[in-house]
Amino acid sequence: METLNLKQLSDDRAALQTAGDLEAMRAIMHDSFRYVDSSGRQFDKETFLDQFVDPASVQWITQETVTFDETVKGEIAVVQLLLEERFILGTNAYEGRFWALHLYIKENEEWLWQGGQATMIHET
Structure with missing residues (x-):
């Protein structure tokens, strides 16, 4: 049962993120959210949403x-x-494969995205 719930939450997270739905994303993120992107930059909840x-x-x-x-x-x-992923950030276009580690925490019977880390995969 957990697999279906977390897979759906992961799919929902991706859909909300790519749709730019700030309020819905904020609702599924833990208040102590932390993320490190593939460039090594660190983000809290609000800076991740902004970026x-x-x-x-x-x-x-x-x-x-x-x-x-x-x-x-x-x-x-x-x-x-x-x-x-394919996206445009500022004036730069990005395309590639990223290995991501996402952490979720269950509070009051609800899974929240706690944060994670991404690494770009360089394929040869």
Whole structure:
């Protein structure tokens, strides 16, 4: 049952992020959210929303989940994803595969996105 719930939450997160839905994204993110992007930059909840969700900052073309794997231990879930992404950030276009590690925490029977880290995959 958890797999279906977390997979759906992960899919919903991607859909909300690429749609630029700031309020809905804010609702599924934990208040102590932390994220490190593939360039090593660190973000809290509001700076992540500003940089990677707000349509004034980012134009998402696509974010597709290639692989999804989860480990659930009580109230904590670790989700490993391989994402194919295309987006425009400022004046720069980005396209590539990213391995992402997302952490979720369960509070009051609801899973919230706690944060994570992304690494660009250089394919040869």
